[in-house]
Amino acid sequence: MKQMYPPPHHQSDKISKMISVIKQFPLGMLVTAKEEKPFITHIPFLYNESTQKLVAHIDRNNPQSETLQDNAEVLVVFKGPDSYISPSVYTTPQLPTWNYIIVHLTGIIKLIHEPEAAKQTMVAMTEFLEGETQKFILKKDDLRMDRLINYIQAFEIEITNWEGKFKLSQDKNTPDFEYAKQELIKKSRKDISGFINEIYK
Template sequence: MYPPKHHQDYNEENIKSVATAYPFATLVSAQNTIPFITHAPLIFHGDKLVGHIDANNPHVELLKDNYPITVVFQGPQTYISPSIYTTNQLPTWNYIIAHARGIVKEIKEPEIVKKSMVVMTEFLETPNHNFKLSIEDPRMDRLVPYIHCFEIEVQQWEGKFKLSQDKVPADIENARQELIKNNQKDVADFVNGLFEKHF
């Protein structure tokens, strides 16, 4: 990522927290000059990221042993109007992004694939755990052949947290509140609009 130092975060735990809070990731691989991009949730198993995609996805060919990959986790983001600042500023865009670069390893053992699905479901059901996936569920055995499971050994984490850090304290706080407010409102407006048009 383009790295102005005041927007970079070098604390690995801070960067990983983005991946934990926003696990729906963008997976990016390349073969020759052709990019392959897939969106899927990834969760931590120890220090590794584990995920599953449809076995018919052509990206599968690049999610096998020793292939390099870049993963993007996007946290909240928003346009920042100069009108929210106490000082004279120009428009900007604030965002929280984490990149992970690493090497892929394919997971083929059916019991490990099923276990990874159970662990992922348990994580995604946090905090209320209204549903528990059983590894003994017979549907799991029918599903496994159609799933490509893989883990990523992360070799480098990058974090870019553009949060108006170069502004005065009052403006930093105003930008923080704008980021929170706009993400809540934008999601509600967008989803409600889609439902009105399509359902």
């Protein structure tokens, strides 16, 4: 008998949880296609609470910008924490697996051409990324903005489909489910300074 894929217990339709993923991990993957050629760019996204739309910017020199047309359908992927889960953490015999939190959003794009509106999206994006202890304030009248605005394309995405992929060992018993959660938390907090230093060499 053929099983459903993805398994229903790994899927979430709770939009509030997916919004939390977007806010905690705003660097999304913008996926588009042109003449069957795929394009992917990693850019930060802002979820606008009032309009319930995603807002972002892309470099006009990026070849993917040519695929961004009004009313075109796009896919955005947000990746939360993920980790290998060793069978050694469980209380029952299990096989190795990989747990993860992913959000897929499909939507319709609308380009923002008006310079002042585009600047405002950049101001809002910066304020969001700076967080509660905002140490830098981007102002619309900053002269550097006038030079930059011609090199970026701002846009918003009206979300038409939400898909939460939360693979968290939901099929295990309660103790094992909890152990898998603690393992994901532990792996998410691990020190990666050595890795980063190596990459920077």
